[in-house]
Amino acid sequence: MSLDAVLSRIDADLDQATARLFDLLRIPSISTDPAYDADVARAAQWLADELTGLGFDASVRPTTGHPMVVAHGGEGPHVLFYGHYDVQPVDPLSLWDRDPFDPEIQDTPKGKVIRARGAVDDKGQLMTFIEACRAWKAETGTLPARVTFFFEGEEESGSPSLVPFLKANADELRADIALICDTGMFDDTTPAICTQLRGMVREEITITGPKVDLHSGMFGGIAMNPIRAMTKVLAAMHDDTGRIAIPHFYDGVPDLAPELKAQWDGLGFDEAAFLGAVGLSLPAGEQGYSGLEMVWSRPTAEINGIWGGYTGAGFKTVLPSQAHAKVSFRLVGTQDPAAISRNFRQWVQDQLPPDCTVTFAELGGDPASVMNTDHPAFAVARAALSQEWPGDAAYVGGGGSIPVAGHFQTILGMDSLLAGFGKDDDAMHSPNEKYDLSSFHHGIRAWARVLGGLA
């Protein structure tokens, strides 16, 4: 069977695959710092050359920012593979144990790791798919699927060119499904496929009381204090059980499917360790939900910032004219960002004491992404990943958002499958970033299985 041969080739070729990854890791493609613009361009060209060498029709495609890399090859079911070749800055350099752009294999108590900026995010991850394709081509002379590669170089700097590029090249990029490799394992032994990502609504509130700042000696007691009004409003946003009190807020929040809940409950999520790592001990979300539900499948209302009055050293007895807060909502299911925003604003209005007015800044929002797990690629990927690690692959949620998945859906009408092999201790975005050599190795093998399974 050709898959077995492909897998054996991957095993035999691991040192060379690692050497190729090191070539890419040596390019300091920091997208947010213009001093590295030439390096970012060099990384794009390196990828295009690599893919051309594998027989793909590859090109570096300019944008008004950093270039995209697009490549096509193979025949059969059509998948688009997405990754990003840019990396985070390395500051503070003093916290790195070695040059971030001089990768090496290191032995650790938990096994061999590839140490370098970009090892996990996302160069090591994207190379797993390239190496899987290489092995198929080398062993069989062809690919078991039609593959489009799509790499961007601005993921770590806000992806300003992504949406325009997708819109301008929709027909070229649209595939049966997108494979996005920029996520992690559930734990060391349990691979994961992310099947839902929370959406977000951002609000900035300004409550105005008196039209000028007042002296609390003259006006304290008789004048409305907008900070007090702000605390009253925000304190009422959650009831005593952690439930969000805004009317209609839970419209579109689905009950967690029993089979998914059972699977999550079976994951053995160590809530105490998760919270203990950041100095907490008790889950602070809605009563009656598990910790994983709180971060994956339940919506939230968070105050991300608050300010008003005098905030410097010492004291000033000001009774301020205004108080401000930034509030965000994480959305799930089919919660409608526009409706959440509208209902929140009306609710704030309704809570306001007399003599206070409120204004809101337009900061936008995005709905939750719920993956179409009925797409056949999910069963293929789940089986593939389960064969490479001790634990069965889990369908997990993501508390944050991965905008590219939403853009693929919105602009291309294309479902996404998110699978990646990062670990919690990979120090993503931090000094001494690493990628487990086993993640790289089994990641390549897993994608080789997926490619075979799709055929």
Add this chain to the structure above:
Amino acid sequence: MSLDAVLSRIDADLDQATARLFDLLRIPSISTDPAYDADVARAAQWLADELTGLGFDASVRPTTGHPMVVAHGGEGPHVLFYGHYDVQPVDPLSLWDRDPFDPEIQDTPKGKVIRARGAVDDKGQLMTFIEACRAWKAETGTLPARVTFFFEGEEESGSPSLVPFLKANADELRADIALICDTGMFDDTTPAICTQLRGMVREEITITGPKVDLHSGMFGGIAMNPIRAMTKVLAAMHDDTGRIAIPHFYDGVPDLAPELKAQWDGLGFDEAAFLGAVGLSLPAGEQGYSGLEMVWSRPTAEINGIWGGYTGAGFKTVLPSQAHAKVSFRLVGTQDPAAISRNFRQWVQDQLPPDCTVTFAELGGDPASVMNTDHPAFAVARAALSQEWPGDAAYVGGGGSIPVAGHFQTILGMDSLLAGFGKDDDAMHSPNEKYDLSSFHHGIRAWARVLGGLA
């Protein structure tokens, strides 16, 4: 009767008195700006020379900052007269209609005014007493009371030398009562004697939740947000009737004496105009109390500042480690600053949700000042002021604090009587400061009556 002669002399001498005040107003004695140090010293010397010329034993007394002026003269009941000869800066100069240090008499729809920096605060006010003494000396050759003048030159820059100077010169400065002329009329026709000033406790609260800032995508929903905890605590500080919910907070808050309440109710305080001027319409204090009670005789709890999380432009989905607030309490009666602070801190502790800790900064406090209206000077002053203006002199409260009155009580064991002739539209601390010529004129006459009445 000699008082009538003294008053006639004051009327006849008004132009010369105004000219003398103009000499003092021409000295730019801005205490907070070292560029004006020589001018501050010149103003002190000008006062000492003026008092020496009137037969007082006057001297300029150095401190580590700006000098004090002390002068003694006369025999009989002993009063200490306090004022300050320094002034506020004049920025922004562009908003002044003329040179702030080139005083002139201007006609306005409401009568003649003396326009200059320091006209009301406090050079015009302190000169009323000097001119009253001058008239008594000129008419009778003596003073009807023993008078000690005590002028400072640092009132507008925090009075750093005041307490040390009082402690070092307590025996010299102690009198039967202090007369403090740095306050205002109740309204255009009603003179006022301030008989109570609110105290203050300052608190700065820091609530800590997670030990580091968290990403709300990863932790939102499960992790305690300290801003949310802060809003819950502060929102509970007032109940729905505006009453402060901290245990024992009202210990030491006296009921307003019925005669004082009746007098205040009779003042015709225009609550709507007072609030309307700052864009408000409804009193926001405790239900069941009048507007004047809210600012004069009721204690308060105000949030003077709040901050935490991301407060810059745009949005950052941080779930912060800490939230901060500055809270102040205005105290009345015999409320104990130490007990208020202790009870507040315990109450905050008791409100905290699990996994939150709180720390407090030591910012200190001062009790309320309640004047001893049984001192005979009060009846004398009330009668004197009532004879100079259409309305009877009112005993009023002050919402803020005038620290020197507290220091006189604490350090010298001396009661104070606060009477001044400023108006709400005097633009104190602002461009185009003025003092009504009628305030200057009747202020001199009122103090002449007080001096006569004390004898």
